[in-house]
Amino acid sequence: MNFWFAVFRQVGRNLKQTWPSQFMTLLTVSLSVLIFAFFFLIYNNMLRVGDKLGDDLLLIVYLEEEPGPEMQAQLKKKILAFDDVEEIRFISRAEAYRTFSEQLGEDRDVLQDMPQDFLPASIEVVPLKNLRSLSQLKLFSDYLGKLPAAEKVQYGQDWIERFYYFTRLISIIVLLSGGLLILTSVFMVSYTIRLTILGRQAELELLKLVGATNYYIRTPFLIEGILQGLIGSIFGIVSLYALFHWIRIKFSGPGILAFFEFSFFQVTTITTIIALSIVLCAVGSYTSMQKFLRI
Amino acid sequence: MTETSSNGTMVEMIKVSKIYPPDTRALSDVSLSIATGEMFFLIGMSGAGKTTLLKLLCNMEAPTNGLIEISGHNIHRVKGKNLARLRQRIGVAYQDFKLLTDRTVAENIAISMEVSYKKPQHIRKRVRDLLDQLALAGKHDTITEDLSRGEQQRVALARAVANSPTLILVDEPTGNLDSTTTERVMRLLTKCNKSGATVVIATHDHSIYTNTKHRIMELQHGKLNLVREGVSS
Numbered sequence: 111m112n113f114w115f116a117v118f119r120q121v122g123r124n125l126k127q128t129w130p131s132q133f134m135t136l137l138t139v140s141l142s143v144l145i146f147a148f149f150f151l152i153y154n155n156m157l158r159v160g161d162k163l164g165d166d167l168l169l170i171v172y173l174e175e176e177p178g179p180e181m182q183a184q185l186k187k188k189i190l191a192f193d194d195v196e197e198i199r200f201i202s203r204a205e206a207y208r209t210f211s212e213q214l215g216e217d218r219d220v221l222q223d224m225p226q227d228f229l230p231a232s233i234e235v236v237p238l239k240n241l242r243s244l245s246q247l248k249l250f251s252d253y254l255g256k257l258p259a260a261e262k263v264q265y266g267q268d269w270i271e272r273f274y275y276f277t278r279l280i281s282i283i284v285l286l287s288g289g290l291l292i293l294t295s296v297f298m299v300s301y302t303i304r305l306t307i308l309g310r311q312a313e314l315e316l317l318k319l320v321g322a323t324n325y326y327i328r329t330p331f332l333i334e335g336i337l338q339g340l341i342g343s344i345f346g347i348v349s350l351y352a353l354f355h356w357i358r359i360k361f362s363g364p365g366i367l368a369f370f371e372f373s374f375f376q377v378t379t380i381t382t383i384i385a386l387s388i389v390l391c392a393v394g395s396y397t398s399m400q401k402f403l404r405i
Numbered sequence: 406m407t408e409t410s411s412n413g414t415m416v417e418m419i420k421v422s423k424i425y426p427p428d429t430r431a432l433s434d435v436s437l438s439i440a441t442g443e444m445f446f447l448i449g450m451s452g453a454g455k456t457t458l459l460k461l462l463c464n465m466e467a468p469t470n471g472l473i474e475i476s477g478h479n480i481h482r483v484k485g486k487n488l489a490r491l492r493q494r495i496g497v498a499y500q501d502f503k504l505l506t507d508r509t510v511a512e513n514i515a516i517s518m519e520v521s522y523k524k525p526q527h528i529r530k531r532v533r534d535l536l537d538q539l540a541l542a543g544k545h546d547t548i549t550e551d552l553s554r555g556e557q558q559r560v561a562l563a564r565a566v567a568n569s570p571t572l573i574l575v576d577e578p579t580g581n582l583d584s585t586t587t588e589r590v591m592r593l594l595t596k597c598n599k600s601g602a603t604v605v606i607a608t609h610d611h612s613i614y615t616n617t618k619h620r621i622m623e624l625q626h627g628k629l630n631l632v633r634e635g636v637s638s
Contacts, residue, residue, distance in 0.1 A: 315503075318492075324486075
């Protein structure tokens with residue numbers, strides 16, 4: 111018989127003896143991982159959606175008058191004075207009319223009585239990809255609004271603001287649920303190990319007296335913590351995947367979910383969550399041993 | 406580590422005292438030397454300090470003063486892995502048995518061999534052998550809580566000798582036993598002694614030491630007095 115055989119047999123005995131509390135801890139760890147991973151998944155997907163929206167981000171500056179070539183050069187110079195941009199396009203009244211007419215398709219007849227210059231000229235500014243924060247975007251928009259002949263700047267402010275605040279809310283929830291995961295993993299495992307230690311004080315005392323090494327006595331408790339983290343997190347992730355899959359099937363077809371392509375975690379993210387959970391549970395187990403296991 | 410000291414002394418106690426707070430003196434300046442392979446009887450009334458002396462020898466408690474060496478090593482200075490190894494070589498049958506009452510007889514006996522990583526088949530064989538010797542063969546799978554005091558006492562003894570220790574400390578081994586079982590227990594301890602183990606028996610049961618040719622010392626109010634020198638074989 112070697113050390114690891116003896117240790118795993120001891121782990122088996124411990125689990126058999128204290129299975130109700132072990133099971134409750136496992137459920138708590140699973141639930142914590144599930145809650146954290148759920149919000150983290152939403153956050154991840156929101157970021158991806160944000161990236162996608164950012165790719166299509168466009169600031170439109172409506173002008174009072176159509177600028178001539180000299181004015182266009184001046185405006186371009188002023189815009190670039192604020193920051194580099196991806197692209198600047200000048201749209202004349204005629205171009206705007208043509209585009210609008212194309213967009214109307216079969217209904218373009220409604221424009222028949224309208225003059226071809228009834229739409230304002232505009233500048234379409236595609237900002238750089240690194241211009242992501244709402245405050246930066248607002249600053250840029252304000253700056254563009256002060257350009258000569260600028261009448262109004264539009265970039266879907268309301269929608270972007272709502273999206274930005276929702277993403278921020280989700281990130282706060284992710285942080286909170288991450289805290290919950292840390293607390294439950296460390297404290298619940300620590301508490302369970304503490305109960306096990308207190309419930310088996312006589313046995314631990316005897317093991318010490320018959321010559322068990324510290325490692326022989328402590329390792330099973332550490333392994334119990336690691337198992338709690340491993341099984342609990344796997345269970346949590348599998349539950350989340352089942353939920354994710356169910357939502358995908360249930361809400362497939364036309365709708366908001368079909369518009370955005372939601373995806374599950376990458377293998378590296380799953381591995382990181384499981385590893386984190388294992389480390390936290392091992393820490394819980396270790397702190398309990400340090401406090402209550404006097405050998 | 407505990408095989409034998411260079412001069413063949415297993416236990417060496419020099420001016421050992423033990424005082425329990427606030428001021429209960431259990432042992433006073435006890436000096437004792439027990440040779441390797443010796444069978445030694447420690448007698449005395451209840452409360453004389455026999456159990457305390459055994460607890461000091463197995464490092465369950467530390468002395469207030471004095472030096473205790475087991476095979477030339479100061480047992481109270483040994484720590485960690487070395488202490489664990491030392492304890493594996495000391496078998497102790499405690500007066501309060503210290504059995505795991507929710508485990509079977511076999512599991513209780515096996516525990517001392519498991520910690521020193523003996524092979525499972527060796528453990529099984531040794532457990533059955535000891536149960537046969539102590540007339541407990543039918544109790545292999547019985548939960549120790551369901552045993553009588555006498556049976557529990559024998560299980561505690563079996564666990565103490567199971568790992569073939571070089572030093573066996575036995576506290577009142579026959580307190581709950583009838584004469585036939587007492588004889589079995591003494592036969593087992595004698596067998597261990599003959600195979601080289603040093604055996605220290607603390608008892609107040611005069612029937613087990615009256616006719617012995619081994620050394621007997623008596624503890625009275627924490628002081629040790631020689632009752633009879635052993636006859637060397």
